[in-house]
Amino acid sequence: MNRYAVIMAGGRGERFWPESRVSKPKQFLQLMGDRTLLQQAYDRLLPLIPSENIYIVLGQQHLDLATRQLPDIPPGNFLVEPEGRNTAPCIGFAAIHILKRDSDSLMLAIPADHMIRGEASYRQSLEKAFFWAAKGDYLVTVGIRPSRPETGYGYIEREDSGMDTHPPVYFVRRFVEKPDAEQALKFIQEGCFFWNSGIFAWKPQTILRRIELYLPSLAAGLEKIGSCIGNQDYMAMLKEVYPKLPSISIDYGVMEHSREILMVAGEFGWDDLGSWGALDRIVPGDERGMKVRGNFVGYDNDNCLVYGDGGLTAVLGVRDLVIVRSGDVVMVCPKDRAQEVRKLVELCKNNKLEKYL
Amino acid sequence: MNRYAVIMAGGRGERFWPESRVSKPKQFLQLMGDRTLLQQAYDRLLPLIPSENIYIVLGQQHLDLATRQLPDIPPGNFLVEPEGRNTAPCIGFAAIHILKRDSDSLMLAIPADHMIRGEASYRQSLEKAFFWAAKGDYLVTVGIRPSRPETGYGYIEREDSGMDTHPPVYFVRRFVEKPDAEQALKFIQEGCFFWNSGIFAWKPQTILRRIELYLPSLAAGLEKIGSCIGNQDYMAMLKEVYPKLPSISIDYGVMEHSREILMVAGEFGWDDLGSWGALDRIVPGDERGMKVRGNFVGYDNDNCLVYGDGGLTAVLGVRDLVIVRSGDVVMVCPKDRAQEVRKLVELCKNNKLEKYL
Numbered sequence: 001m002n003r004y005a006v007i008m009a010g011g012r013g014e015r016f017w018p019e020s021r022v023s024k025p026k027q028f029l030q031l032m033g034d035r036t037l038l039q040q041a042y043d044r045l046l047p048l049i050p051s052e053n054i055y056i057v058l059g060q061q062h063l064d065l066a067t068r069q070l071p072d073i074p075p076g077n078f079l080v081e082p083e084g085r086n087t088a089p090c091i092g093f094a095a096i097h098i099l100k101r102d103s104d105s106l107m108l109a110i111p112a113d114h115m116i117r118g119e120a121s122y123r124q125s126l127e128k129a130f131f132w133a134a135k136g137d138y139l140v141t142v143g144i145r146p147s148r149p150e151t152g153y154g155y156i157e158r159e160d161s162g163m164d165t166h167p168p169v170y171f172v173r174r175f176v177e178k179p180d181a182e183q184a185l186k187f188i189q190e191g192c193f194f195w196n197s198g199i200f201a202w203k204p205q206t207i208l209r210r211i212e213l214y215l216p217s218l219a220a221g222l223e224k225i226g227s228c229i230g231n232q233d234y235m236a237m238l239k240e241v242y243p244k245l246p247s248i249s250i251d252y253g254v255m256e257h258s259r260e261i262l263m264v265a266g267e268f269g270w271d272d273l274g275s276w277g278a279l280d281r282i283v284p285g286d287e288r289g290m291k292v293r294g295n296f297v298g299y300d301n302d303n304c305l306v307y308g309d310g311g312l313t314a315v316l317g318v319r320d321l322v323i324v325r326s327g328d329v330v331m332v333c334p335k336d337r338a339q340e341v342r343k344l345v346e347l348c349k350n351n352k353l354e355k356y357l
Numbered sequence: 358m359n360r361y362a363v364i365m366a367g368g369r370g371e372r373f374w375p376e377s378r379v380s381k382p383k384q385f386l387q388l389m390g391d392r393t394l395l396q397q398a399y400d401r402l403l404p405l406i407p408s409e410n411i412y413i414v415l416g417q418q419h420l421d422l423a424t425r426q427l428p429d430i431p432p433g434n435f436l437v438e439p440e441g442r443n444t445a446p447c448i449g450f451a452a453i454h455i456l457k458r459d460s461d462s463l464m465l466a467i468p469a470d471h472m473i474r475g476e477a478s479y480r481q482s483l484e485k486a487f488f489w490a491a492k493g494d495y496l497v498t499v500g501i502r503p504s505r506p507e508t509g510y511g512y513i514e515r516e517d518s519g520m521d522t523h524p525p526v527y528f529v530r531r532f533v534e535k536p537d538a539e540q541a542l543k544f545i546q547e548g549c550f551f552w553n554s555g556i557f558a559w560k561p562q563t564i565l566r567r568i569e570l571y572l573p574s575l576a577a578g579l580e581k582i583g584s585c586i587g588n589q590d591y592m593a594m595l596k597e598v599y600p601k602l603p604s605i606s607i608d609y610g611v612m613e614h615s616r617e618i619l620m621v622a623g624e625f626g627w628d629d630l631g632s633w634g635a636l637d638r639i640v641p642g643d644e645r646g647m648k649v650r651g652n653f654v655g656y657d658n659d660n661c662l663v664y665g666d667g668g669l670t671a672v673l674g675v676r677d678l679v680i681v682r683s684g685d686v687v688m689v690c691p692k693d694r695a696q697e698v699r700k701l702v703e704l705c706k707n708n709k710l711e712k713y714l
Contacts, residue, residue, distance in 0.1 A: 018671065295713075297704040311685030312713040314375065314701045317694045321675070325687045328668030330680070332689060337674045344671045347654040356652070356669040 001134050001203075002105050005049045006094040007041050009058040009066060009112035010084045014345045015275040015338070018329035019307065022357045027112035028065050031279060038112045039069050044119055048126060049108070055079055055097065056112075057090045082242045087198070088253040089245040092211050092218055095204035096226035106133050107207070109200045109250075115282055117269025125266040128167040129201035132262050139210065139254075139261045140201040141172065143194025144270045149184035152274055152339070154196040154251065158263050172261040175251060194263065196251065197270055207254070214257045221245045276322045277338035280305045294325070305335065329356050358491050358560075359462050362406045363451040364398050366415040366423060366469035367441045371702045372632040372695070375686035376664065379714050384469035385422050388636060395469045396426050401476055405483060406465070412436055412454065413469075414447045439599045444555070445610040446602040449568050449575055452561035453583035463490050464564070466557045466607075472639055474626025482623040485524040486558035489619050496567065496612065497558045498529065500551025500620045501627040506541035509631055509696070511553040511608065515620050529618040532608060551620065553608065554627055564611070571614045578602045633679045634695035637662045651682070662692065686713050 013026030020026035027038045035043060038056075045054060051072045057079045058066055066078060079094060091109050098107050108126060116122050129140045143156040154177055158170035175196060179187060187193035200207075212219040221241045228234040246253070255261060271278050283305070285291040290301055294308025298315040306313050307324045315323060322338050324331045333341065348357050370383030377383040384395045392400060395413075402411060408429045414436045415423055423435060436451055448466050455464050465483060473479050486497045500513040511534055515527035532553060536544060544550035557564075569576040578598045585591040603610070612618060628635050640662070642648040647658055651665025655672040663670050664681045672680060679695050681688045690698065705714050 018669075295710060297701055297708060297710060299700070299704070308687070311687070312375075312705070312710060314686060314688045314705070314713075316690045316697055316701060318678070318689055318691065321689070323687070323689055325682070329671060330665070330668065330682045330687050331671045332675060332678070332680055333673045334675065340673055343656065344654055344673060347656070348669070348671070351654060353652060353654060353669060356671075 002053065002102050003049050003108065003130060004053045004055065004098045004102070004105050005045050005108040005110065006055045006057060006091065006098075007038065007045075007110055007112045008087060008090050009038055009056050009062070010081055010090060011111070011113055012084070013113060014342045016273070016279075017341055017345050017357065018326040018331050019309065019324055021327075022354075023061065024065065025062070025113075026273065028062065028069065031273065032115065032282065036069055037114070037273070038066065040116075041110060041112050041114070042070055042073075044116060044122060045108075045110075045126075048123055048130075052077070055094050057081060057094055059084060080238075082239045085242065085245045085247045087250040088211065088215060088248045089218060089221075089242070091200070091207060091250050092222045093225070093242075095208050096222050097229060099204040099208070100226060100229045105204055106130055107202060107204050111198050111272070113273055114197070115269075115271040115273050115278075118267075121268040122266070125264050125268065126199075126201070128169065128264040129199070131167060132169050132264065133201040133203060133206075137206045137209070137260070138202065139206065139258055140169075141255070141261060141263050142197050142199040142201075142266045143263045144197050144266045144268070146188050146193065146195050147269075149181065149188045150195065151178055151181055151184050153272065154178055155187055155193045156196050156263055158192050158194065158265075160192060168265070170263045170265070172263045175256045194265060195270065197266065198251075198272070199266075200250070210254050210258055215246060215248065215253050218246050218248075218253070275338040275341060276305060276307075276324065276333075277335055279307075280322070280335055280338070303335070359410065359459050360406050360465065360487060361410045361412065361455045361459070361462050362402050362465040362467065363412045363414060363448065363455075364395065364402075364467055364469045365444060365447050366395055366413050366419070367438055367447060368468070368470055369441070370470060372698045373630070373636075374698055374702050374714065375683040375688050376666065376681055378684075380418065381422065382419070382470075383630065385419065385426065388630065389472065389639065393426055394471070394630070395423065397473075398467060398469050398471070399427055399430070401473060401479060402465075402467075402483075405480055405487075409434070412451050414438060414451055416441060437595075439596045442599065442602045442604040444607040445568065445572060445605045446575060446578075446599070448557070448564060448607050449579045450582070450599070452565050453579050454586060456561035456565070457583060457586045462561060463487055464559060464561050468555050468629070470630055471554070472626075472628040472630050472635075475624075478625040479623070482621050482625065483556075483558070485526065485621040486556070488524055489526050489621065490558040490560060490563075494563045494566070494617070495559065496563065496615055496618045497526075498612070498618060498620050499554050499556040499558075499623045501554050501623045501625070503545050503550065503552050504626075506538065506545045507552065508535055508538055508541050510629065511535055512544055512550045513553050513620055514550050515622075517549060525622070527620045527622070529620045532613045551622060552627065554623065555608075555629070556623075557607070567611050567615055572603060572605065572610050575603050575605075575610070632695045632698060633662060633664075633681065633690075634692055636664075637679070637692055637695070660692070 013020035016026040055077045133140045157173045228237040283291045289303035292306045295312040302319040304321045370377035373383040412434045514530045585594040640648045646660035649663045652669040659676040661678045
């Protein structure tokens, strides 16, 4: 069976505003190193999957950006969503394209904007996921062994014992939404709880059948689009149907209802880079915990993330802040409230300041 | 006797960095309202002194800026210092020019960058100062009745009782350097201590004689320059002599040694705008003490001064900070450390980041 990958690059990355903008969401940024998150996601797949089998789902407004960042991917593999409708439509959309091209295929779906540390281990996990996806009509997910009692992620509870198989795999008992601190601590102690990474493998027809079962209106829309792939009505049909698809995540819409979900245990470093706080966890600091990018002067500061994209940032006598200067916007907030940056984005929308988004 | 004024506009305003830059120090900025501090200083004098009698002392690099800001002042009244040498040379330099032009003159000297509230009262004080300057060979200074136990200003202690005269005036007992908090509190309780505003009035020949007495090398240099005023050697002489003049303030160099100094009590609002903290005192805030200029979104902030010159500043969950975004520089510091901005300027110099100054 042939392997395909779908990199989901339609996210808005609002919690990384103002570095992440409507015109250039975080997956297209060099948040770490000199490759963008999207490029890094692509690079990591290449040893497993040839570039002609890698698909990118994204918005029209980012197509130029993405094709420039990934010149080796065939133009036809950039699947443009007329409108972002969350991950269930995105995955279904990619599935119909892959199935149309190759009826004997396996499909991996990954987010474009995650941080991975330990690439060999990452690819081993993907190998295991592909192995089990090929074995039958399984939905296979990769759970990450938690390294801290994180309250910002969803969790997967696996069955106590693995199937007596090689490579090892577990049945999923349930998906758990973001826990409170007490629950999260319990999860980490029990050892059967893993972070829900949003990395999935399956046969296209397997996920499409589940969508039919749990999200029939989505299935009907995908059917209409699929029937036009390769003919001249495709764009018109896509533009008519896609914006009306139900906006729902694959987790809520399919995974949480399904049985026979398998989980591969990922032992690699992973972060969903959900906010500036996440970047702060990853970037190494100096002896006073200062993490600085860009031209900087300052003294007597502790434990701040200072992120400048040009110009100079000058800071004295502060602690535990995120200070971002990106283009025409400056953003300052305490680290432990970095999740709330989204509310600043809302405030911009409500105050006719969309030009800064 | 004819009245003249000298506006001293040679300051660097480093503690207002990054809004204040080498190329555009704070006196040339619209820190409050839509006139620059220099323009405001000029506007306030006009009811007392015609523009052709107002002189501006400044650096060559700011001449264009100043002539554009004050188009009604004759070009010859802009006195260019080849190099800033503090206030004693500045005042002596202006005095020789005024004396050369008009031997029956009174001269007022004021800083370009102060905030005044209560213009009528301000001008009444200047009238009093002119009155006493005309009466004899007095150095007349304007002391400001203190409104708080400020430790950032120098003080003037006046004699207990005024001379039995109209308008009222006092002899100065002594000049006091910036006091500590305890001293400052005592000063305010005693009632004989006034803030040293740096506003002076005298006859040009009076101040020049005192300079001769206490700063003979300055007097010798001024003599050389004065002898060339109006002839073709002037610029060459100025450029040769001025940079070698002793760099000293009129307070240290003359006032603190002199006797027969009179003080007029100023009852108007006054601030030397020494730092962002000073601006914070003056600008009215909202119910949570937030003082904001420029495009801003934010919530749950207390008691911050946010100063943006374009673009957007977005802030959540912080308190007691100064946040300035000016051109290519962002500066963040606690309000009670705003005086230290000068050290950030030093850091820039030491790290080859002068282009941000």
